[in-house]
């Protein structure tokens with residue numbers, strides 16, 4: 248695709264702009280900002296990736312992964328600001344995800360150890376883990392907020408913080424994992440997964456595209472399980488002090 | 501108060517603040533072993549806050565609390581809370597059956613509560629065995645209170661903290677619960693602190709009383725001070741309550 252043809256795709260931006268203007272949806276500004284952002288960001292990513300793929304140097308690969316983990320961490324931590332040390336807890340979770348998944352993929356020679364594989368797969372898994380962490384933190388704080396009485400009751404009867412928070416923790420872990428599992432049940436033709444579509448358009452063999460999609464789907468299950476469980480077990484202790492008391496305002500934003 | 505009484509809990513210059521807001525203001529006083537002390541005072545006086553401190557759910561901002569002759573913070577929190585039981589004001593219920601709720605203190609210690617023991621605890625609070633497998637959330641406010649009382653007895657605490665445990669009960673049930681608590685007090689020598697808005701109840705059941713207002717301890721003494729106090733604010737409070 249040339250830049251001339253690419254610029255023609257801006258028609259797709261014009262249509263919602265016009266509609267928004269006529270119907271007074273007041274979405275023009277957001278649409279323009281979103282468009283400019285995606286152009287700048289994605290093109291930048293494209294050129295950076297090209298550079299990394301061409302050089303195929305381990306330092307650049309590590310740098311890219313660090314960048315992805317860093318960005319994802321900053322995104323996710325907004326949801327858990329009330330939890331002490333949430334930033335490094337999310338970062339640690341993402342690092343574990345990356346280490347476990349790449350360890351398996353590269354260790355068993357499932358994919359070649361080249362930037363072309365490592366970086367996109369890392370991107371998808373880290374991105375997903377970030378979304379999961381956000382889902383988890385939302386749900387976890389809501390669960391605790393809604394059942395403060397119950398948490399206090401269990402503590403008052405001589406239960407430990409872990410016992411007091413157990414239901415809320417498992418509920419939140421389950422709730423954040425369900426979308427991953429559900430979405431995989433419903434993958435079908437009308438909703439070809441993005442990566443697969445991209446590969447097919449790029450000229451890859453559809454069967455091979457499916458194989459990679461399956462790889463991602465399976466890896467996402469591990470990602471989902473590890474991220475919510477890890478972030479859960481890392482974050483719950485910060486809600487209590489060493490006297491096993493609920494820390495005031497540890498939850499509410 | 502007579503000096504022969506052994507001290508079960510003592511407060512020494514206890515202050516409690518939340519975000520610079522004073523909740524408890526320089527509380528100093530004693531609760532006696534094996535006695536029932538009632539805690540009365542207007543809403544927001546800080547009664548529940550004080551009770552939660554005795555169970556270690558919260559700690560003073562400054563000041564000391566002693567359980568027996570040891571500072572409260574020297575006890576391991578789960579041990580403290582098992583021997584200083586509390587029936588919380590909101591009578592919280594966890595999702596599940598009455599049996600599930602009743603056996604919670606045991607479940608937390610990986611012990612099983614035999615069903616026949618559960619039934620006898622239920623009968624103590626005048627609920628029959630058919631309640632055992634009902635969903636606790638579906639119970640009435642008063643029934644939940646009864647479950648909460650029974651549950652607080654399971655650990656056989658040496659000190660029992662009762663936060664308005666009869667506020668949602670009918671007169672017959674109030675009487676039955678009072679008899680039950682008095683029996684436990686006499687039979688096992690359990691030290692009790694009982695918060696109530698019912699001044700008549702405080703006179704009936706309490707050996708001693710603490711009268712609190714706006715985070716301060718106004719007066720302590722035998723329950724008779726509820727009638728004989730010369731403090732104007734106390735007289736007003738007591739009479740106001742009786743007029744209701």
Ligand SMILES: Nc1ncnc2c1ncn2[C@@H]1O[C@H](COP(=O)(O)OP(=O)(O)OP(=O)(O)O)[C@@H](O)[C@H]1O
Nearest residue numbers: 518523541542543544545546547548549550589697
């Ligand atoms: N967690 C909290 N956050 C903010 N304020 C609190 C908190 N807990 C208690 N307070 C405040 O402390 C004061 C005392 O509350 P407490 O529950 O001890 O009163 P109480 O004497 O038990 O009243 P009632 O008879 O209505 O139960 C109240 O003004 C209350 O608003």
Ligand SMILES: [Mg+2]
Nearest residue numbers: 547548549589
């Ligand atoms: Mg109260």
